[in-house]
Amino acid sequence: MPAPVPRAEHPASYWAATRGPGHGFDELTADRETDTLIVGAGFTGLSAAYRLRSMGIDCTVLESSDVGWGASGRNGGMVVPRFKHTFPALAKDYGVRTALDMHCAAHRAVDLIETLVRDEGMDCGFARCGHLTPFVHAHDANRFAADAVWLEKQAGDAVPRLLDRIETEARTGTPFYTGAYFEPRGGAIHPLRFSRQLAAAVARRGGRIHVGTPVLSWSREGASVAVRTPSATVRARRLLLTTNAYTDLTRAGSDLKCRVVPITSSLIATAPLGESARAAILPHGNVVTDAKRLTNYFRISDDGRMIFGGRGGASHKESNRIYRRLTREMAQIYPALADCGIDFRWSGRVAVTLDGLPRVGRLADNVFYAMGYNGRGVALATLFGYMVADLSVGRGSELGPLTDPLTSIPFHAFRVPAKKVIMTYYKVRDTLGI
Numbered sequence: 001m002p003a004p005v006p007r008a009e010h011p012a013s014y015w016a017a018t019r020g021p022g023h024g025f026d027e028l029t030a031d032r033e034t035d036t037l038i039v040g041a042g043f044t045g046l047s048a049a050y051r052l053r054s055m056g057i058d059c060t061v062l063e064s065s066d067v068g069w070g071a072s073g074r075n076g077g078m079v080v081p082r083f084k085h086t087f088p089a090l091a092k093d094y095g096v097r098t099a100l101d102m103h104c105a106a107h108r109a110v111d112l113i114e115t116l117v118r119d120e121g122m123d124c125g126f127a128r129c130g131h132l133t134p135f136v137h138a139h140d141a142n143r144f145a146a147d148a149v150w151l152e153k154q155a156g157d158a159v160p161r162l163l164d165r166i167e168t169e170a171r172t173g174t175p176f177y178t179g180a181y182f183e184p185r186g187g188a189i190h191p192l193r194f195s196r197q198l199a200a201a202v203a204r205r206g207g208r209i210h211v212g213t214p215v216l217s218w219s220r221e222g223a224s225v226a227v228r229t230p231s232a233t234v235r236a237r238r239l240l241l242t243t244n245a246y247t248d249l250t251r252a253g254s255d256l257k258c259r260v261v262p263i264t265s266s267l268i269a270t271a272p273l274g275e276s277a278r279a280a281i282l283p284h285g286n287v288v289t290d291a292k293r294l295t296n297y298f299r300i301s302d303d304g305r306m307i308f309g310g311r312g313g314a315s316h317k318e319s320n321r322i323y324r325r326l327t328r329e330m331a332q333i334y335p336a337l338a339d340c341g342i343d344f345r346w347s348g349r350v351a352v353t354l355d356g357l358p359r360v361g362r363l364a365d366n367v368f369y370a371m372g373y374n375g376r377g378v379a380l381a382t383l384f385g386y387m388v389a390d391l392s393v394g395r396g397s398e399l400g401p402l403t404d405p406l407t408s409i410p411f412h413a414f415r416v417p418a419k420k421v422i423m424t425y426y427k428v429r430d431t432l433g434i
């Protein structure tokens with residue numbers, strides 16, 4: 001008998017404190033049959049459920065803790081029409097045609113969020129307020145300049161542009177950076193509100209969602225799948241595993257968990273800033289993910305706080321040291337914030353793949369997955385929910401490396417010491433700009 005999984009509360013994040021009205025979802029207590037069973041109520045699982053309901057397909061979502069409890073309710077809320085790699089790098093590895101398809105997919109992902117927010121009348125702070133990728137080193141300036149040139153030449157997309165030092169300082173409110181890549185179509189969202197309102201939309205459309213219901217294991221029974229929870233068994237024609245960096249919570253993820261490495265990312269939210277800081281920092285309302293390998297990302301909240309994120313610890317343990325380091329990194333960029341109070345601090349897990357790209361695929365005949373967003377999942381996970389739903393009903397389409405099988409990572413058991421080595425290596429490269 002597998003060990004019981006305790007139902008965990010949301011971390012004490014800024015998002016949890018401002019998440020809005022409650023929902024009426026409860027635990028699953030009785031056996032049930034459903035056409036499609038989805039494990040995990042984050043962006044991927046919820047958007048898959050939404051897509052299936054729009055096709056009239058019966059579906060049930062089971063969530064171990066609460067809607068948006070995983071990365072979907074903890075992230076920085078940057079809505080970015082990009083992958084981790086630049087488009088010329090993608091073209092070099094996978095060919096121009098595939099890179100162009102991936103460019104379209106990245107924008108489709110942001111468009112999908114915009115459409116969901118509009119069609120469902122969501123109040124989740126979504127705005128295309130513009131996304132900045134600022135940099136310090138010439139190496140990054142060259143990479144992003146090449147990206148803008150490639151997009152204009154190959155995709156006819158002249159919208160993203162490179163900002164010089166003066167314009168970057170005017171937009172960020174700090175002389176820290178030497179330039180930035182500016183994507184005006186990127187934006188921001190309140191991620192936990194979006195998760196909860198997407199769940200409400202699924203329920204309005206007849207999808208069933210149960211929280212506090214960990215899936216302990218699954219097995220194939222003839223043409224269907226039997227899924228076990230602490231108090232019920234669900235039989236389904238199809239199973240979608242959308243547990244991303246939290247795939248190792250129970251044995252149900254044992255076939256998938258070795259295909260991604262979970263990395264901790266942490267955030268702080270300051271007390272509301274004074275008027276002068278508010279006027280000076282990010283005055284155009286842009287949001288930021290800097291160009292470093294160990295990236296910092298930040299934005300100003302609706303009530304005027306700096307929300308600032310960066311790498312967490314190599315293991316998943318919380319420690320004051322992580323948040324002190326984040327506060328120092330914030331003060332390096334914005335010295336005026338050195339002594340401002342920190343009201344919220346929290347962490348979450350990002351799922352990293354070996355090639356830095358997410359995947360949608362099939363694990364067995366009627367078992368599917370979508371995962372591995374490498375910290376770019378707000379828009380991409382929402383799109384991949386649609387993609388995995390389509391794949392499960394035979395409507396999937398090939399999309400270069402994104403639909404290649406996600407294979408197990410060699411030496412996965414050594415991931416914690418390996419992460420420490422890789423983080424140090426990345427820190428050195430970030431410092432030297434190589």
Ligand SMILES: Cc1cc2nc3c(=O)[nH]c(=O)nc-3n(C[C@H](O)[C@H](O)[C@H](O)COP(=O)(O)OP(=O)(O)OC[C@H]3O[C@@H](n4cnc5c(N)ncnc54)[C@H](O)[C@@H]3O)c2cc1C
Nearest residue numbers: 040042043044064070071072075076078215348376377378
């Ligand atoms: C701190 C942080 C900052 C980030 N910032 C950004 C950002 O600014 N922009 C961006 O684009 N991306 C960002 N990301 C990445 C983004 O949040 C994720 O890629 C995205 O939320 C993944 O969504 P998901 O639905 O696949 O997974 P999750 O939201 O993690 O959902 C998985 C769910 O599965 C549930 N689960 C697991 N096992 C079981 C089980 N056995 N039974 C039942 N339920 C189970 C978990 O409880 C969890 O709720 C960030 C991530 C983190 C952690």
